[in-house]
Amino acid sequence: xxxxxxxxxxxxxxxxxxxxxxxxxxxxxAVKMKCCGAYYACKDCHEELADHPIEVWPQSEWAQLAVLCxxxxxxxxxxxxxxxxxxxxxxxxxxxxxxxxHYQFYFASAASTDRRL
Ligand SMILES: [Zn+2]
Ligand SMILES: [Zn+2]
Ligand SMILES: [Zn+2]
Numbered sequence: 818x819x820x821x822x823x824x825x826x827x828x829x830x831x832x833x834x835x836x837x838x839x840x841x842x843x844x845x846x847a848v849k850m851k852c853c854g855a856y857y858a859c860k861d862c863h864e865e866l867a868d869h870p871i872e873v874w875p876q877s878e879w880a881q882l883a884v885l886c887x888x889x890x891x892x893x894x895x896x897x898x899x900x901x902x903x904x905x906x907x908x909x910x911x912x913x914x915x916x917x918x919h920y921q922f923y924f925a926s927a928a929s930t931d932r933r934l
Contacts, residue, residue: 827858834887845887
């Protein structure tokens with residue numbers, strides 16, 4: 818079953834899954850949330866639209882397809898997304914490298930025991 822971009826949830830979402838919070842040319846990925854299994858444009862969209870707290874993916878589940886390229890609709894695993902340095906392995910669209918600073922909001926790595934808010 819193919820996940821289509823129209824299934825991505827978010828606030829003021831556009832055709833490439835940009836949302837009200839992250840709108841630059843490079844902000845085109847959506848992330849499937851572990852808590853509800855739904856794709857959201859970003860964690861802030863989840864916070865506004867979902868009725869429950871976000872859950873992050875433990876590293877043991879990084880093989881799951883949980884990242885969607887808003888440019889081509891390709892789904893990739895968290896591992897692949899993190900390994901592939903800010904571009905889509907299917908269509909080569911560039912992703913926002915700044916997203917790296919937000920990994921901890923979506924993906925729990927063994928290294929991110931840092932609990933800053
Ligand atoms: Zn959720
Ligand atoms: Zn958002
Ligand atoms: Zn792509």
